[in-house]
């Protein structure tokens with residue numbers, strides 16, 4: 699429900715008040731001109747956060763948008779989200795304007811744990827919107843002493859500026875044909891690396907069309923569907939997935 703009249707939004711907040719929380723902004727950091735990391739604080743001691751779960755943020759009277767925490771600590775009542783400030787919608791404008799001390803309403807995390815526990819090798823494909831979820835996956839993979847690699851398809855400005863994501867991922871430019879350079883990068887992977895990762899687990903997130911194109915390339919390389927997880931975060935011309 700990305701958009702709803704104000705009175706319905708107000709009613710739902712009242713009716714589902716146990717799934718909703720007021721939080722405040724503890725700190726913000728522009729890690730590039732278009733990517734902003736924000737730490738929030740609230741009170742939600744009973745939330746059992748699972749990797750890949752999304753929160754929903756009320757970005758104005760009528761609009762709600764999904765975002766995925768990169769870190770979550772129910773005991774401390776803090777979480778971090780990394781946002782792409784793409785500038786095309788109310789969510790992006792709202793996040794761009796958030797400052798330390800601001801208060802907002804969020805819907806508490808919902809969804810499945812997307813982490814494939816038994817896989818030794820994890821492969822991430824996405825864009826700026828996925829830095830947050832990939833950071834939480836990376837921490838889990840490292841904690842389990844497993845391995846990850848992957849590709850981020852990014853705007854040129856992000857490639858130039860984003861040295862500080864904390865993710866060891868190949869960065870390639872976005873393309874009109876979606877995922878074109880990412881697929882080149884996949885095809886150029888060292889044979890020894892591919893021998894390890896081809897039996898791993900693949901997380902494809904971000905732009906819907908890029909996911910579709912990259913998934914096709916993986917299938918052509920022999921990856922089975924049940925080793926590929928897909929989650930579109932946005933689609934060109936479409937409001938709030």
Ligand SMILES: Cc1cc2nc3c(=O)[nH]c(=O)nc-3n(C[C@H](O)[C@H](O)[C@H](O)COP(=O)(O)OP(=O)(O)OC[C@H]3O[C@@H](n4cnc5c(N)ncnc54)[C@H](O)[C@@H]3O)c2cc1C
Pocket residue numbers: 752763764765766767779780781782783784786787788789790791826827828830831930931932933934935936937938939
């Ligand atoms: C489960 C889930 C988790 C998500 N987690 C995150 C997250 O952690 N961090 C994050 O940054 N985003 C995340 N997103 C994506 C975010 O919700 C969308 O980008 C959303 O559309 C932003 O809302 P908006 O109001 O800015 O734009 P909208 O009003 O929804 O869209 C307006 C226009 O902007 C375009 N647009 C939307 N997103 C982008 C983009 N990234 N780049 C260029 N154009 C775009 C749309 O195609 C549309 O034409 C997530 C989405 C889902 C479904």
